[in-house]
Amino acid sequence: MISNKMVGFVQNNSAIRAMFEEGKRLASIYGKENVYDFSLGNPNVPAPDAVADAIRDILANEDSLMVHGYMSNVGYEDVRTTIAESLNKRFGTSFTMKNLIMTVGAASGLNVIFKTLLNPGDEVIAFSPYFVEYNAYVTNYDGILKEVPCKAPEFVPDPKQLEAAITKKTRAVIINNPNNPTGVVYPVSVIEEIAKVLEAKQKELGTDIYLISDEPYRELVYADAVVPYLPKYYRNTIVGYSFSKSLSLPGERIGYLVIPSEISDFEQIYSAAAIATRILGYVNAPSLMQRVVAKVIEEKTDVAYYDRNRKTLYEMLTGLGFDCVKPEGAFYLWMKTPMEDEKEFCDMAKEYHIILVPGSSFKCSGYVRIAYCVSHETILRSEEAWKQLAEKTLKK
Numbered sequence: 001m002i003s004n005k006m007v008g009f010v011q012n013n014s015a016i017r018a019m020f021e022e023g024k025r026l027a028s029i030y031g032k033e034n035v036y037d038f039s040l041g042n043p044n045v046p047a048p049d050a051v052a053d054a055i056r057d058i059l060a061n062e063d064s065l066m067v068h069g070y071m072s073n074v075g076y077e078d079v080r081t082t083i084a085e086s087l088n089k090r091f092g093t094s095f096t097m098k099n100l101i102m103t104v105g106a107a108s109g110l111n112v113i114f115k116t117l118l119n120p121g122d123e124v125i126a127f128s129p130y131f132v133e134y135n136a137y138v139t140n141y142d143g144i145l146k147e148v149p150c151k152a153p154e155f156v157p158d159p160k161q162l163e164a165a166i167t168k169k170t171r172a173v174i175i176n177n178p179n180n181p182t183g184v185v186y187p188v189s190v191i192e193e194i195a196k197v198l199e200a201k202q203k204e205l206g207t208d209i210y211l212i213s214d215e216p217y218r219e220l221v222y223a224d225a226v227v228p229y230l231p232k233y234y235r236n237t238i239v240g241y242s243f244s245k246s247l248s249l250p251g252e253r254i255g256y257l258v259i260p261s262e263i264s265d266f267e268q269i270y271s272a273a274a275i276a277t278r279i280l281g282y283v284n285a286p287s288l289m290q291r292v293v294a295k296v297i298e299e300k301t302d303v304a305y306y307d308r309n310r311k312t313l314y315e316m317l318t319g320l321g322f323d324c325v326k327p328e329g330a331f332y333l334w335m336k337t338p339m340e341d342e343k344e345f346c347d348m349a350k351e352y353h354i355i356l357v358p359g360s361s362f363k364c365s366g367y368v369r370i371a372y373c374v375s376h377e378t379i380l381r382s383e384e385a386w387k388q389l390a391e392k393t394l395k396k
């Protein structure tokens with residue numbers, strides 16, 4: 001018998017993964033080039049060459065016992081210092097290594113922080129549509145995830161609705177910007193209003209409400225979109241960052257948390273989070289990868305590649321008559337489905353070998369997510385299939 005909690009998790013197992021498996025099944029029947037798999041947010045741009053160079057350099061020149069050994073649970077001091085300095089240069093902050101904890105990607109950073117902050121019954125607010133793993137991360141610590149829907153067609157958070165959702169039990173609000181699944185970048189004006197609501201509510205309720213900025217897509221922005229750095233707008237902000245998408249290293253599991261000294265109960269939270277890394281069983285972030293990211297901290301992925309995909313796909317789909325949210329960040333396109341039941345639409349798309357993720361997987365029906373982190377050729381080749389799907393589903 002498995003635990004009661006795991007029964008729930010198993011039942012809600014990710015539909016994204018299920019679609020990915022379906023894509024693989026279709027590819028084995030029809031050939032990879034005849035299946036247009038837009039299901040998974042797995043970067044298709046290779047990691048910058050500097051990553052492999054850094055690995056070779058570290059293995060050749062650094063002390064192997066040190067490179068592969070245990071270190072402080074929060075990560076190597078020099079690595080944290082390098083990252084803090086890079087953030088300070090970019091955002092005008094004044095972090096030191098004492099504000100950083102190296103993590104096993106964004107997923108572990110979020111788990112560490114929820115483990116650190118949540119008592120059973122505490123509430124965490126997320127703006128839907130949202131990355132649905134948040135549910136598992138919050139219920140893992142017996143917290144309750146409360147959903148505040150973003151309004152279509154802009155899909156930006158509504159500060160008034162946030163205000164109405166906050167209670168004495170609200171311990172944290174999570175913001176994912178640029179957003180998975182919508183590709184929307186929440187602008188400064190909205191962040192300022194959210195900060196105002198949170199400040200006022202903290203005062204009114206006499207509680208601390210932490211804003212958790214989940215930002216694995218921070219570097220993936222297009223045209224002139226700007227992603228606000230949340231600690232500058234709200235004092236009680238904790239940032240979760242990942243190199244999974246920014247350097248195309250999702251399998252290497254490397255990221256970090258920034259816990260600014262200004263937050264309430266900083267010392268207690270930082271040291272508890274450091275212990276949470278051990279309790280969660282990962283102890284410290286992968287040591288070689290810590291050393292690598294410090295060496296390549298100024299490197300960038302090929303955003304232009306995703307941008308070309310974004311433009312081609314958006315123009316193709318809107319040209320066919322589909323109603324799409326124009327993506328400004330991440331590598332997802334959010335499309336309204338012609339019929340209300342988006343799962344039915346996904347099933348029809350499968351008939352043309354197009355694999356999509358239904359919006360209900362992100363708590364928002366009537367939409368689908370199209371991950372365009374695929375080869376440009378895949379997008380071009382998929383045009384005929386999209387055309388047929390449009391003919392079948394769009395009303396003339």
Ligand code: PLP
Binds near residue numbers: 106241244255
């Ligand atoms: N948060 C969001 C919004 C994501 O989309 C993802 C991964 O797709 C994660 C967190 C987890 O990222 P990581 O691979 O760094 O754990």
